[in-house]
Structure formats: C-alpha cells, structure tokens
Amino acid sequence: MKARVTVTLKSGVLDPQGKAIEGALRSLGIEGVESVRQGKVFDVELAAGDRAAAEAALKNACEKLLANTVIENYRVEVLG
C-alpha cells in the first residue's frame, strides 16, 4: 500500500527558507507569486492490508518522528 505524508509549517511560524525561495522566484520574473511556504513530502510503502491500519500507522509515525508538532502540521493520504 502506498501513501504520501505531507508536512508543512503551521501558519504564523516564520519560514525564512520559504521567504528566500519567494524572493528568488520574483527575481526570476515569475509573476503573481504572493507567498511561498516550504514543507516536506514523504512517500511511504506500507505492508498494511487496509486503509484504516495504514492511516493509523502513519499518524503515529507523524506524531513520533516525521513532524515536529510544535511548529508543523501533517497530512496523511493513503493512495492505495
């Protein structure tokens, strides 16, 4: 079973890297970029047989390691 975990910074947390990327996009002349926030994507393969078990395992993984919940939010998508 394949799944994707997306970890993003909580709103209000300063993201200097996102800001630097935003500035670089502007200097490349890419128009209309209002703001950029940087995050992480994890593609995970699981042995779990069903969707609920996969989601539970990944939620646990996020809470314990993949995200720092002081500053980050996470989203789990089981792709099947």
Next chain:
Amino acid sequence: MKSAVIVFPGSNREGDVARAIALISGDRPEMVWHADTSLPAGTDLVVLPGGFSYGDYLRCGAIAARAPIMRAVREHAERGGLVLGICNGFQILCEAGLLPGVLMRNARLKFMCREVFLRIERSDTPWTRRYNAGDVIKVPVAHGEGNYEADEETIARLEGDGRVLFRYTSPEGELDPEWNYNGARNAIAGILSEKRNVLGLMPHPENHVDPVVGPVDGRGFFESIAATLKAA
C-alpha cells in the same frame, strides 16, 4: 564528578567538551555510544555534544532524539540528574521533549561561526553559580539552526519562571537586535527545564576554557557544574 558524553553518528564536539570537563574537574568523562541503552553507573552529568548528528536529516536533532540511549538520558533527567545539551545537543533536547520549543533556521539564513556575547540571567542554578547575574561572557557559536522559537504561552512561562539562562546581548549586556545574531525569540540563547537540571544552549562555552586558545570566559560554566556536583 562522573560525566558521560553521548556520541551520535555525526557528533563532532564531543572531544572539545570532554577536554573542557577533564581540564576543569580533573575527571575524564566516559564516552557513551548512542546505541547503548544505559549510562555508566553513578553518572552525575550527561552531555549531548555539538555536531551534526545524522547529518541533520529530517530536522536537526530529530533522529538522535529517538536513539536508544535517550531513554536512559530521559530517566536520568527525571531523577533530577544534570543533563547538558550544547548546540546540536540543545536541538536534540528540544526534539526529545526534554526542553520546550524548537531551534529554527537562523533568521538571516546564514550559518553563524563567530564569537557572541551572552548575558547570564541568574547565578542560582547548577550551571552558573560561579558567575554573577548580569555578567556578560564572550563565547563562540557555530550553527545554522539556532533561532529559538516557541508558542506565546511557552515563552511567557519560560520568562515568568526565570528559565531563560542565557541571552545574546551587546558586549555591555544590552538587548539589541543587532547582537541577536540568529533572530531567536527574546534573544534566547539557553533555557532550563522546570527543575533547572536540564540545560540547552546554542553557544560553545567548552571552546573558551584554555588560555592557550585565547579567552577563558567558559571556565566558570564548567567550574559551576563541578562545584554543584562536589556540593551534592
């Protein structure tokens, strides 16, 4: 005093801190590998040294914070034992939940390797008894992620309980954004746990202990720890 320096893959300041401890206390620390599950019997002080544990993969300190030895470190802290995290060690303590908050990328996005001025906020702690509150010391920093952040409630609690031990200031001890090199909230350079037995700080007092190298402003820090453990 019996101290243990934890070595993770990618630690690189373990030799510096071990040398400083031996120089000042006369006792050489034990080096303990991260995959071990227990501390040497009778350990008084545990040190998580600086470096780039696990290459800073995922987040600084995130993987080291889940290493096998950390269970023993946590138990040592719960018993009231002294735990010191310097630089990457501070990041590991935050990731392990032994200290609140997080160290984010420096606000100016630069890796900072230079000397800074630290104001010591209080002297009634196991770590600073050989200084006076308000003293300013000059010590080096070397980090890319030292910008301390926490939610408003946590900051208010840390400040209210007097748990901010070190701040980045001018040489005269004045708060000034110019001297807060990494943009840390309230210029926080080091914080204590609730019981004050766990300390995390970004700067490296262990590098300013020997007159051969230059300034010795970090000596008082290790003298304080040695005096605390002698008195205990």
